[in-house]
Amino acid sequence: MxxxxxxxxxxxxxxxxxxxxxxxxxxxxxxxxxxxxxxxxxxxxxxxxxxxxxxxxxxxxxxxxxxxxxxxxxxxxxxxxxxxxxxxxxxxxxxxxxxxxxxxxxxxxxxxxxxxxxxxxxxxxxxxxxxxxxxxxxxxxxxxxxxxxxxxxxxxxxxxxxxxxxxxxxxxxxxGIMRLAVSSREHSSAVVREFSAGTVVNAVPAKAKAVVMCTDEVLARLQSAASRMEGDFSFEKTEDGTEITSIGKASHAMQPQEGFNAATHLMKLLGEIFSEEELGGLISFVNRNIGTELHGESLGVYVSDEESGPLTLNLGLAGIYDSSASVGIDIRYPVTAKGKDIFASIAEKALQYGLETTLSQENKPxxxxxxxxxxxxxxxxxxxxxxxxxxxxxxxxxxxxxxxxxxxxxxxxxxxxxxxxxxxxxxxxxxxxxxxxxxxxxxxxxxxxxxx
Structure with a gap:
């Protein structure tokens, strides 16, 4: 040309x-x-x-x-x-x-x-x-x-x-594209002081960090669990405990299988050592209902059609601090599915953990x-x-x-x-x-x- x-x-x-x-x-x-x-x-x-x-x-x-x-x-x-x-x-x-x-x-x-x-x-x-x-x-x-x-x-x-x-x-x-936030009005974890991941909800987060309160014995258990799990984790001792960094691979939320979610894998690691009571409602909700799945199976929202294929789900943002805790989720659902049914199902499950679900955006198929x-x-x-x-x-x-x-x-x-x-x-x-x-x-x- x-x-x-x-x-x-x-x-x-x-x-x-x-x-x-x-x-x-x-x-x-x-x-x-x-x-x-x-x-x-x-x-x-x-x-x-x-x-x-x-x-x-x-x-x-x-x-x-x-x-x-x-x-x-x-x-x-x-x-x-x-x-x-x-x-x-x-x-x-x-x-x-x-x-x-x-x-x-x-x-x-x-x-x-x-x-x-x-x-x-x-x-x-x-x-x-x-x-x-x-x-x-x-x-x-x-x-x-x-x-x-x-x-x-x-x-x-x-x-x-x-x-x-x-x-x-x-x-x-x-x-269809649905973006929502699952949040708690107060930080309820006894061991996770901070957790951060992601820059935009429509991308798989390539990096996540957690600051956890733990003894040397618990740190050793975390490191041992990390060595057996899928993921790339590093540990640095701090005055209050340990900062854990999880490194993944970014990709577009429409194809989460092309990436590696640093946030959900870090939450999974924490769940291997700490109880749900220690982790608090938000991380426990993610570990039990989302985990490292990409299609919403445990969340009860998996659906697929011949025209456009399966639903995909990406946890793109996470922020847990002194006074707030939330995750941002990006869902792409098939052209024959109904977004309102998907949202209602997620909101109902989140409520069981004392969490609020907010729909920030929906684009119809x-x-x-x-x-x-x-x-x-x-x-x-x-x-x-x-x-x-x-x-x-x-x-x-x-x-x-x-x-x-x-x-x-x-x-x-x-x-x-x-x-x-x-x-x-x-x-x-x-x-x-x-x-x-x-x-x-x-x-x-x-x-x-x-x-x-």
């Missing part, structure tokens, strides 16, 4: 902005850095000659073409926290061979820049339009915010849209039928570039497609035979050669959306 150098140039600028959600300030609902990234990409679009609009720093767009209808490609400019363990500076685009490393390269700044340059390619060729085509840039996707909800309050609903925030073929089924003309359009675009069919698939991931009332799907940017690009993990990267093939598919799809 002749725009490759320019894409890398602009991606370098965007990766350098650590657009993790921060404290809201006036006119910047997700903080300064996401707003900066959004305004930077909109300025890039304006410099290309596009009409642009920023809707309250929630989201914005670049637009080309004429017509009463709108079609759209939707990407996001915010990122998850960098986390630990990078081999490069996460906010400096770094090339190693064909790979470009940096937070946001794969999720989702790389795809956002490619979509913008596809729009530029159509403009440069003066392609005549049947409808207007927008690239929409959101600023709060990673925290499941109301960015597109606020955008669509004032902007026209597209008749068709895709988000390059998943993989090929076409994701026409997205599991997405299901766009195979017979949709838009599905055919995308399948034809994919086949025209790759010579292969675009299979339909389901995901536990949550994308912007849900915001468009049955008019959108996830489509790209990664191909089925590509290795893990470490989304939400350390050393996030793109293979530039494969990404330029995605750019061709994206351009073909956008051309058809503009003209058909």
């Amino acid at each position: 002749k725009y490759q150098d320019a894409i890398i140039h602009d991606l370098t600028q965007l990766v350098a902005i650590p657009s993790v959600r921060g404290e809201a300030v006036e006119g910047m609902p997700f903080g300064k850095a996401p707003a900066e990234a959004l305004n930077r990409v909109l300025q890039m679009a304006a410099d290309m000659g596009f009409t642009t609009k920023n809707v309250g720093n929630y989201a914005g767009h670049a637009e080309y073409g004429e017509g009463n209808e709108v079609a759209a490609v939707v990407a996001h400019m915010d990122v998850v926290p960098a986390g630990e363990g990078w081999d490069t500076d996460p906010f400096t685009l770094t090339r190693k061979g064909n790979l470009y490393y940096g937070r946001g390269t794969a999720d989702d700044k790389g795809a956002a820049v490619v979509a913008l340059y596809c729009l530029k390619a159509l403009k440069d060729e003066n392609i005549q339009s049947k409808r207007r085509l927008r690239v929409i840039f959101g600023a709060g996707e990673e925290t499941a915010s109301n960015d597109l909800e606020m955008y669509l309050k004032s902007e026209q609903m597209p008749v068709m849209a895709f988000t390059p925030d998943s993989e090929y073929g076409i994701c026409n089924r997205e599991k 997405l299901f766009l039928p195979e017979s949709s003309p838009f599905i055919t359009l995308l399948q034809d675009a994919y086949a025209a570039v790759t010579g292969k069919p675009a299979e339909l698939y389901a995901t536990g991931g949550g994308t912007y497609a849900r915001a468009f009332e049955g008019r959108a799907v996830a489509f790209g940017p990664f191909f089925p035979d590509e290795p893990d690009r470490r989304l939400h993990n350390t050393n996030e990267n793109i293979d530039i050669d494969r990404f330029m093939v995605h750019a061709q598919v994206c351009l073909e799809a956008m051309y058809r959306m503009l003209t058909q």
